[in-house]
Amino acid sequence: MPLLRLGKGFQDFDLVVCNNVGKPLDLGDLNRDLNYVIEKYNFPKIKFHALRHTHATLLLLLGENPKVVAERLRHSSISITMDTYSHVTPTMQQQAADKLDEAINLINTKQSL
Known part of the structure; x- marks a missing residue:
């Protein structure tokens, strides 16, 4: 180094x-x-700047907090990040729905015990 x-x-x-x-x-x-x-x-x-977009897109697809991604990209606000990477949000919406479904099933399972 x-x-x-x-x-x-x-x-x-x-x-x-x-x-x-x-x-x-x-x-x-x-x-x-x-x-x-x-x-x-x-x-x-791939052009060098495209690596920045790949980095952000992969993190968002993997479920990283958008605030963390915005900070890594040094965006002045999270809205810039989300506006730029909105193409990733449909997957994120499905992941959120799946997590909520999992939580509801967990609650129902515990209540039935």
Whole structure:
């Protein structure tokens, strides 16, 4: 990890992706490295920014709290996140309905004992 090796030589700009001394990456280098990984592992072609959307969509589909996703994306409000990723909400609505059904069945089971 560059921060541990460089100590005070590492400049922390609070970036998600940085070079080995903490400064912003050159966009050309970033795209070249991403394309290398895509080709090496035969992944579908994707632009770097699309990884952000994939990250958010997967978390929401897995049931992560939308507030947590909004914070990870550094959105100023949860409404921005939910407006952007509303295509995920039908699945989330079904998951919520399934959880409620499970809770009602659990209550009914306990009452019948």
